[in-house]
Amino acid sequence: MAEEKKFSVIIVGAGPVGLTAAHALSKAGIDFTILEKRETVEEDIGATIILMPHGLRVLFQLGLEETLREEGSEFQNAAFQTIADAKVTKYTFFPRAKLISLLYNSLPGSHRSRILTNKKVSSIITNPDSSSDISNRVTVTCSDGTSYSSTIIIGADGIHSQVRQAMYSEPSPFKANYRILWFSIPRPDSIPSTSGFEAHGKDFLSQCLNTKEESFMIVYQRIPSHLKPPITKHVVYTEKDIEDLAKECGSTPLGESGLTLKDVWHQKLRPAGMANLEEGVLKKWSCGKGKIVLVGDAAHKITPNQGLGLNDGIMDVVGLVNELRKVKDGEEEGELQEAFNRYQNIREGWAIRDMQTSGFSLELGSWKKGWLVWRVLTGLMGIPGVEGFLLGRMYNELFAASGLVLEGEGCEREEGEFFEGRVKWVYSIPRGEGKGGDE
Numbered sequence: 001m002a003e004e005k006k007f008s009v010i011i012v013g014a015g016p017v018g019l020t021a022a023h024a025l026s027k028a029g030i031d032f033t034i035l036e037k038r039e040t041v042e043e044d045i046g047a048t049i050i051l052m053p054h055g056l057r058v059l060f061q062l063g064l065e066e067t068l069r070e071e072g073s074e075f076q077n078a079a080f081q082t083i084a085d086a087k088v089t090k091y092t093f094f095p096r097a098k099l100i101s102l103l104y105n106s107l108p109g110s111h112r113s114r115i116l117t118n119k120k121v122s123s124i125i126t127n128p129d130s131s132s133d134i135s136n137r138v139t140v141t142c143s144d145g146t147s148y149s150s151t152i153i154i155g156a157d158g159i160h161s162q163v164r165q166a167m168y169s170e171p172s173p174f175k176a177n178y179r180i181l182w183f184s185i186p187r188p189d190s191i192p193s194t195s196g197f198e199a200h201g202k203d204f205l206s207q208c209l210n211t212k213e214e215s216f217m218i219v220y221q222r223i224p225s226h227l228k229p230p231i232t233k234h235v236v237y238t239e240k241d242i243e244d245l246a247k248e249c250g251s252t253p254l255g256e257s258g259l260t261l262k263d264v265w266h267q268k269l270r271p272a273g274m275a276n277l278e279e280g281v282l283k284k285w286s287c288g289k290g291k292i293v294l295v296g297d298a299a300h301k302i303t304p305n306q307g308l309g310l311n312d313g314i315m316d317v318v319g320l321v322n323e324l325r326k327v328k329d330g331e332e333e334g335e336l337q338e339a340f341n342r343y344q345n346i347r348e349g350w351a352i353r354d355m356q357t358s359g360f361s362l363e364l365g366s367w368k369k370g371w372l373v374w375r376v377l378t379g380l381m382g383i384p385g386v387e388g389f390l391l392g393r394m395y396n397e398l399f400a401a402s403g404l405v406l407e408g409e410g411c412e413r414e415e416g417e418f419f420e421g422r423v424k425w426v427y428s429i430p431r432g433e434g435k436g437g438d439e
């Protein structure tokens with residue numbers, strides 16, 4: 001039976017970036033299906049994620065303001081950042097699982113049913129049969145033997161992206177020099193709620209983020225030299241590896257509570273995770289003459305110490321969907337590939353900057369390089385007002401202020417901006433018609 005040739009999108013992966021793409025496409029009135037390899041979208045696994053002002057603003061623009069304000073934990077007190085005054089807004093953090101649930105459950109029911117689970121994409125064909133009605137479409141096959149066709153594929157399938165592998169024959173271009181261990185415990189009474197702490201040492205850095213209920217801890221370790229970093233292969237760590245690293249890092253402090261990792265290790269709320277931290281930005285984010293495009297960790301991998309990775313993924317979705325809105329039906333020769341090229345042009349430099357600054361600050365914080373710079377910076381942080389300026393105002397100016405916003409019908413807001421502070425946004429939320437937007 002001939003397939004309808006309506007413009008449609010298959011998103012591979014229902015992680016936070018894939019689900020954000022679902023929201024943005026539904027706002028743009030573009031038909032989509034998500035294929036997710038896991039059994040369920042909602043799973044109580046993963047890290048705690050900081051949403052920076054620019055990422056949060058887009059999710060608010062997608063209609064999630066009320067839920068995110070209710071469910072997120074805003075930093076009130078952070079040892080490494082003072083955000084009270086010099087800010088666009090406070091940084092807000094969520095357990096990844098909670099954020100996924102919020103993104104999933106806030107999709108209208110009819111759109112939620114477009115998310116198909118147990119669908120591990122295993123191959124992609126960009127031009128199945130030039131004589132058929134679907135010659136203009138791209139077809140993916142899943143490991144259960146089912147196939148799906150659409151006008152384009154968005155690969156939001158993370159660092160070990162199958163979609164990226166369909167585009168590139170070479171091995172992963174991403175390299176890891178660090179690895180991490182992460183886990184959550186019930187927040188001890190001695191650690192203030194909504195606070196954050198960092199500890200530094202030779203070849204190691206740790207972060208402790210505290211919501212009302214939970215303390216979330218990440219320990220970064222420079223991969224030992226006998227393992228021959230940088231590592232490009234996907235390494236899956238065993239329970240024994242996790243226990244060994246936890247033992248090695250047992251004296252890591254939990255903020256100023258006097259507790260160390262070994263004191264609380266037995267209180268873990270869910271199994272701890274361990275992974276290598278790949279870094280890199282792909283040279284080419286799309287292929288197949290306008291058929292396949294990547295977003296999120298599939299296109300760029302950034303170390304999580306600055307809390308930028310997902311925020312960059314959200315910016316990708318905005319950049320891409322803004323370009324897709326300009327393409328009517330994708331039938332004109334070359335128009336989709338041009339849209340993908342414009343999207344990469346908008347995003348690539350930004351992703352490279354975030355990857356480099358996160359990588360550099362991890363090396364600085366783990367005393368790999370710039371130990372003197374680190375000493376001077378931490379000394380300066382102790383001076384009242386300096387920390388707020390450096391990590392509040394300067395950080396927001398550098399990383400958040402030029403955040404993209406969704407454009408087009410349905411994205412306007414009568415009241416204009418969501419957050420306003422001393423740091424001004426470069427791009428404003430479009431104002432509703434006749435409501436006094438920028439002239």
Ligand SMILES: Cc1cc2nc3c(=O)[nH]c(=O)nc-3n(C[C@H](O)[C@H](O)[C@H](O)COP(=O)(O)OP(=O)(O)OC[C@H]3O[C@@H](n4cnc5c(N)ncnc54)[C@H](O)[C@@H]3O)c2cc1C
Binds near residue numbers: 013180218311
């Ligand atoms: C410990 C830790 C802390 C972090 N903290 C922060 C932070 O504070 N702030 C921040 O912005 N970022 C942070 N990050 C980074 C952030 O988690 C990632 O950037 C983000 O999860 C990327 O989202 P994604 O949707 O692109 O990929 P993923 O989250 O990896 O999701 C990919 C999805 O695709 C699915 N999938 C994979 N392969 C296939 C296939 N073949 N077929 C179908 N489905 C498939 C997967 O099951 C998954 O659901 C952190 C990361 C870690 C590890």
